[in-house]
Every structure is written in C-alpha cells, then in structure tokens.
Amino acid sequence: MFGAATFHAAMAEVVVGSMVLATLCAMGCAIATIFPNIAGGRLSSERVMVTMDKASIAGALLGLVFMPIAALSGSFAADNVVNNALLYNKFVYTGLAFGFWASFVIGRVRLGPGIWQHRSLSALQGATAAMAMLMTTMASSIGGKLVRGESLFDIMPVWLPSDSATVLNPILSAVLLLMGIAALVVVFRLGPRAERIPLD
Amino acid sequence: MRPRVAVLTIIALLLATGASMANPSGEGDADRDYTCGGSCHGDPALSSPSDGTVTVSVSPLAFSGTATAVHVTVSGMSLSGNRLLGVFLLGSANGNDDHPEDHGWSILQDPNGGTRNYVEVVVPPSDSVTLTWVMLAPVQPGMQTLLTEIHHGSSPNSNNWAYSALTRGYVVDVQPVPENLPGFAFDWSPEARVTGDDSPTVISTRNTTSVSVQWMLEDEWVPHNAEVTGENDEWHVMLPATIGDTRIQYQVTTSNGDFSIVQPWLTVATEPAAFDGEIWGARIQALAFGLLIIAFLLSLQARLSPWDGHHELDHTEEVEATESPPEEPPGLEPADDYWSRMVPSEENPGWLWDPVVEEWVADPNNPPEGGE
Numbered sequence: 001m002f003g004a005a006t007f008h009a010a011m012a013e014v015v016v017g018s019m020v021l022a023t024l025c026a027m028g029c030a031i032a033t034i035f036p037n038i039a040g041g042r043l044s045s046e047r048v049m050v051t052m053d054k055a056s057i058a059g060a061l062l063g064l065v066f067m068p069i070a071a072l073s074g075s076f077a078a079d080n081v082v083n084n085a086l087l088y089n090k091f092v093y094t095g096l097a098f099g100f101w102a103s104f105v106i107g108r109v110r111l112g113p114g115i116w117q118h119r120s121l122s123a124l125q126g127a128t129a130a131m132a133m134l135m136t137t138m139a140s141s142i143g144g145k146l147v148r149g150e151s152l153f154d155i156m157p158v159w160l161p162s163d164s165a166t167v168l169n170p171i172l173s174a175v176l177l178l179m180g181i182a183a184l185v186v187v188f189r190l191g192p193r194a195e196r197i198p199l200d
Numbered sequence: 201m202r203p204r205v206a207v208l209t210i211i212a213l214l215l216a217t218g219a220s221m222a223n224p225s226g227e228g229d230a231d232r233d234y235t236c237g238g239s240c241h242g243d244p245a246l247s248s249p250s251d252g253t254v255t256v257s258v259s260p261l262a263f264s265g266t267a268t269a270v271h272v273t274v275s276g277m278s279l280s281g282n283r284l285l286g287v288f289l290l291g292s293a294n295g296n297d298d299h300p301e302d303h304g305w306s307i308l309q310d311p312n313g314g315t316r317n318y319v320e321v322v323v324p325p326s327d328s329v330t331l332t333w334v335m336l337a338p339v340q341p342g343m344q345t346l347l348t349e350i351h352h353g354s355s356p357n358s359n360n361w362a363y364s365a366l367t368r369g370y371v372v373d374v375q376p377v378p379e380n381l382p383g384f385a386f387d388w389s390p391e392a393r394v395t396g397d398d399s400p401t402v403i404s405t406r407n408t409t410s411v412s413v414q415w416m417l418e419d420e421w422v423p424h425n426a427e428v429t430g431e432n433d434e435w436h437v438m439l440p441a442t443i444g445d446t447r448i449q450y451q452v453t454t455s456n457g458d459f460s461i462v463q464p465w466l467t468v469a470t471e472p473a474a475f476d477g478e479i480w481g482a483r484i485q486a487l488a489f490g491l492l493i494i495a496f497l498l499s500l501q502a503r504l505s506p507w508d509g510h511h512e513l514d515h516t517e518e519v520e521a522t523e524s525p526p527e528e529p530p531g532l533e534p535a536d537d538y539w540s541r542m543v544p545s546e547e548n549p550g551w552l553w554d555p556v557v558e559e560w561v562a563d564p565n566n567p568p569e570g571g572e
Contacts, residue, residue, distance in 0.1 A: 085477075087482075098486075100493055121505065180492045183491070183496075
C-alpha cells in the first residue's frame with residue numbers, strides 16, 4: 001500500500017503535466033490567430049493549428065479529469081484538516097484552476113475548433129488557459145511549500161499571495177455557491193445560445 | 201542551432217537543482233537523538249566538521265527536581281543563505297535514548313518556547329546566538345552529563361554537506377533536594393499564549409507560600425514587577441500581551457519563609473492565533489469561485505461568439521411567420537393609397553365607402569353638409 005500523500009503527488013504530476021501541454025498549445029493557437037505571420041506563418045498553418053488545438057483540448061480534458069482525484073487525495077493527505085492559510089489557499093486556487101480549465105474546455109467543445117479563427121475568442125481562450133495555468137501552478141507551488149518548505153516560485157520577485165488567506169464565512173460561501181449555480185443556469189438556459197462556429 | 205540552445209537550457213535547469221539542498225528550510229523543532237539517530241547527516245559522507253565555536257554554561261550543581269538553566273552560545277560558524285542553525289541538547293551521544301528526558305531531566309522550556317531538545321534558530325548578523333534550555337533536574341540524585349550538538353549549512357555548499365559539531369560532556373552533580381525547598385511543580389510547564397492575549401499566566405509550584413515575578417522585554421536591562429495573585433501553590437501572574445516579534449522574559453521567585461529560590465528566566469512563548477478556516481468552508485469557497493468563473497467566462501464566450509442567432513425566448517419571427525396578413529375582399533386590388541380605395545356614393549354626397557374596413561368615411565374634398 002502507499003500513503004495518500006504519495007498518491008496525491010502522482011496525481012498532481014499528471015494534472016500539472018497535462019495542463020502545461022494544454023497551456024502551451026492554447027497559447028500557441030492564440031498567438032497564431034492574433035499574429036498570423038509569426039514564425040513565417042508556420043505557427044498558423046492548418047496542420048500546426050489542428051495539432052495544437054487537439055493537444056490543448058486533450059491535455060485540458062485529461063487534467064480536468066484528474067484534478068478532482070488530486071484534490072481529494074490531497075485532502076486525505078492533510079487528514080481532512082485545514083489548519084493554516086497555505087492549505088486553505090491551496091483549496092481556493094484549486095477551485096479557481098478548475099473554473100478556468102472547465103471554461104476553457106466547455107468553450108472549445110461548444111464553439112468547436114473554429115474558436116481559434118476569431119481573434120477575440122482566440123485571445124479569450126489563450127488568456128483563460130494562461131490564468132488556469134497560473135492558478136494550477138499556485139496550487140502546486142503551495143504543495144511544495146507545505147511539504148518541503150520551499151518552492152521554485154520563491155525566487156520570483158512578485159507572486160500571488162499564499163501566506164495569508166481570505167476565509168469567507170461558510171454561509172457566505174454557500175450563498176456564493178448558489179449564485180454560481182444560478183449564474184450557470186442563466187448562462188446555459190436563458191442566455192444567448194452559443195453554437196459551433198463553422199470553419200472557413 | 202536551436203537544438204543546441206534547447207539542450208543547453210535543459211542542462212542549465214538540471215544544474216540549477218544542485219543549488220538546492222535536501223531540507224534547506226530545516227526539519228523544525230523536535231525531540232531527537234544524537235544526529236537524529238544517525239540518519240542523513242550522521243553519514244560521514246554527508247557531513248563535515250563545523251567551523252563554529254560552541255560554549256555551554258550550566259551550573260555544576262543542581263538539586264533534584266528543581267529548575268536549572270543550560271545556556272548554549274554558538275558563534276563563528278559558516279551558514280547557509282537562510283542562516284539556519286540546529287542545536288541539540290543531549291544526555292548522551294549513542295544515537296538512541298539520547299534525549300535528556302531519557303536520563304531523567306524534564307525540559308521546562310526550550311529556547312523557542314517549546315519543550316524540545318532540538319531547536320532551529322535563525323542566527324543574527326552578529327554570527328553569535330545564545331540559546332537557553334530551562335530544565336527540571338532528575339529526581340534521582342547522581343552525576344549527570346549534558347552535551348550539545350550543532351548542525352548548519354554553508355554557502356556555497358556544493359557537496360550538500362551538513363556541518364556539525366559535538367561538545368564534550370558537561371557534568372552536573374544532582375544532589376538530593378533539601379526538605380521543604382520551594383520550586384515549580386513537577387508537572388508544570390509554561391503555557392504558550394496567542395499574540396495579543398493578556399490573560400493571566402498560571403504557575404504551579406510546590407512547598408511555596410508566596411511568589412514574586414519580574415518581567416522584561418528581551419533586550420531590556422531593568423525588570424518590572426508583575427502582579428501576582430493566588431494561593432495553595434496555584435498562582436496567576438499578570439504579564440503584558442506579546443505583540444509581533446517582541447519576546448517577554450519573566451523570572452519567578454518562590455518562597456516559603458525558610459527558603460527563597462530565584463528560578464531561571466523563562467520566556468513567554470507566543471504562538472500564532474489558531475487558523476479559523478475549516479475544510480468544508482475551503483471546499484465550498486473553492487467550488488463557488490470555480491462556478492462563478494465558469495459562468496463569467498461562458499457569458500463572455502457567448503458575447504464574443506460570431507453566431508447571429510436570437511434569444512431562445514424571443515419567438516417574434518416564428519409567430520409572425522405563422523400569422524398570414526388579412527386577405528383583401530374579393531374583387532378588390534390592393535391599394536397603395538388609402539384614399540384610392542374609397543368608393544364615392546351618389547346617395548350619400550360628401551361620404552366615401554371604405555370596402556376594407558366596411559365603413560363610411562367623410563370625403564375631405566367634398567365634406568358632408570353640416571361639417572360632419
């Protein structure tokens with residue numbers, strides 16, 4: 001048998017690895033759309049774009065599937081006790097990362113690969129992937145701080161806060177959760193319907 | 201050219217990991233045997249003699265069960281970038297059962313305010329640090345030995361060595377305690393307080409009829425008298441709250457008419473306030489943030505989407521398509537002009553017949569008599 005911490009480390013590696021691939025490819029697609037002549041136009045060639053698009057959605061899907069497993073195993077590794085701000089922030093950043101990655105995947109699935117043919121949508125997808133990676137990196141960086149007392153991001157001059165946590169009252173969090181669910185219902189059922197963008 | 205750059209970058213990243221040590225932030229205060237029981241830094245291939253100087257100051261005579269202080273001064277050693285120093289207080293150097301408590305001692309307070317025999321401290325720029333353990337001497341009289349060991353890093357430290365040094369043994373002659381000697385209770389240890397807490401500090405004693413306490417800030421020279429209340433060996437001392445990095449030291453004098461014993465200086469151990477978050481709060485908050493992010497970004501995607509569809513609830517076009525316009529009466533051509541479809545009537549001069557709505561309309565060119 002092995003401990004929850006070991007399992008969590010393995011799952012976190014799968015998540016981060018997949019997400020790095022997804023982010024690089026998504027950023028590549030976004031850059032190729034916004035700057036079509038970059039790298040002599042090779043980045044925006046159909047073959048490269050299709051490859052990057054598929055790699056980004058595959059990586060994001062894989063990471064998204066393993067993210068709840070990593071979060072749950074991490075929770076068990078911490079004995080289901082949050083006794084410091086670092087650990088609390090790890091949960092919060094994981095939730096934010098999940099939100100960004102889910103938005104990335106849903107957007108790509110709903111609008112299709114044609115999403116990369118529109119500058120504004122392409123920029124939004126690229127920014128979403130970048131933000132998602134930032135949140136994922138923060139969560140994993142906090143893991144390093146908790147286990148080893150150091151992180152590669154210690155050398156960064158400016159970084160997102162992790163030593164102090166904004167702890168919301170659970171009731172307020174529950175209200176926010178209900179608001180989030182209501183907002184999703186509005187977006188999916190009452191809002192403008194997004195359809196697949198036809199490829200040129 | 202590019203593959204070379206990529207290979208060089210990867211090699212540089214791999215070499216950069218060499219600058220990182222196994223546990224550069226230390227292991228934290230703990231109860232440990234000599235060289236942590238021989239693990240890691242006990243391996244001669246992973247350690248090297250320290251260049252520091254260690255001085256131990258301890259009274260050679262102690263009465264059993266009474267408080268005694270051990271002062272350890274470490275100076276002049278190389279340090280790693282974070283200037284961390286680990287110091288052991290030991291009863292032997294066998295690699296097992298080396299904790300002073302294995303030899304009958306009881307640690308009342310370690311230099312960091314806890315009750316550990318291994319503590320880690322950040323050495324100030326003066327390169328010298330003095331640590332004080334306050335311990336209750338063993339109940340059994342006899343000759344006792346105390347040793348100290350230090351661990352630290354170095355910068356640079358390409359071999360990832362731990363630098364260590366072990367002092368000689370300092371012998372303490374533990375004598376039987378004189379009858380009725382006042383002192384701390386055997387089961388008492390100083391409580392840690394949360395930052396800002398100024399609640400009374402409880403002190404338990406034995407053979408004591410009165411207690412006086414003096415306190416001062418760590419860098420102060422002149423102590424202040426503290427207010428003490430209580431009786432029957434249970435005393436409440438009013439000490440100021442500790443705020444920030446300030447440390448308060450206090451010294452208890454236990455008296456009973458026959459003896460008056462000045463105890464070693466103790467430190468008010470300050471611990472951070474308990475974290476008020478809990479796991480389900482964190483989970484709900486994380487999920488709420490995640491869902492709000494999803495809702496916001498999906499709205500943005502729909503807003504930026506080039507699809508020119510309509511609102512799902514807006515069925516105006518469908519309704520208009522199903523509703524056909526009113527048919528013209530048979531025999532009549534659709535008139536472009538409203539007045540052109542009017543039919544004059546000789547029987548009703550001044551009036552025109554509208555066959556579409558089937559009503560009489562006043563002729564504006566020939567108004568009916570009476571102005572109607």
